[in-house]
Amino acid sequence: MTKENNMEKTEDNKNYECDLSVRWGHIDPSILPFDDLDKEIMCFLRYNARMSNAEIAKMLNTSEATVRRRINELVRRKIITGFSALVDLHAIENSIKVCIRIDTEGDRLDAIADSLAANPNVLSLYRRRGQNQLLLQGLFLNLETIQEFEDSLARKDGIVKYDTMVVSKAFKKDPWVGI
Known part of the structure; x- marks a missing residue:
């Protein structure tokens, strides 16, 4: 064996x-x-x-x-970068996971990314290759907090538009957050 x-x-x-x-x-x-x-x-x-x-x-x-x-x-050698516990946030709170595509003005992308990355509701944030777009994964406690976040996006200089997708079912869960 x-x-x-x-x-x-x-x-x-x-x-x-x-x-x-x-x-x-x-x-x-x-x-x-x-x-x-x-x-x-x-x-x-x-x-x-x-x-x-x-x-x-x-x-x-x-x-x-x-x-x-x-x-x-x-x-x-930094192949292992740390040790941590995986917490199933869905077992603790009734979280709502969202994915948001954010179109930005090119010269504002980095500043917008820096400000979004500092938000505790943002799980991950990526730049889309070849585009002035950010892809965001967020975790929110309820629909009201999603709306407040979207309202803040609408007021932010340099954001052209955004599209929010609410996750209704995970076929393969993210092991870090359990959703």
């Missing part, structure tokens, strides 16, 4: 398929900046960042010192 199969069979993580293994499964491993053991360690940490080095080592049939050294090196 391979280590990967061992990972899929353990009681703690049955039915878990590592998203990193799937994502990088079609890439030539020789071009990745880490080896299979590093990838498996990252998979366990993505599944449960609280898992101890000893637990990971046992599951991978290696030593705790090897796991510790590998994790420290992945952090040093």
Whole structure:
């Protein structure tokens, strides 16, 4: 049984398929900046960042010192940038997720992006390639707060127009917010 199969069979993580293994499964491993053991360690940490080095080592049939050294090196090389808890915000609040396309005047795009990125309701903000457009994902407590946010967009200098799309169902949830 391979280590990967061992990972899929353990009681703690049955039915878990590592998203990193799937994502990088079609890439030539020789071009990745880490080896299979590093990838498996990252998979366990993505599944449960609280898992101890000893637990990971046992599951991978290696030593705790090897796991510790590998994790420290992945952090040093900034491949692993931190450890955090995933919180399902939908379990706590009845949040509404929106996606908003924002058309801007070209010379104002960066200033508008800076001001929007500072808003706590904004989860992510991207520039659309080749366009003076921003793509925003936001999380709001209710329709009233969405309307207030849209009203602030309408008053902001440099915004030409915007289109808000309210998410009604997630077919593949964002693991960071659970929606």
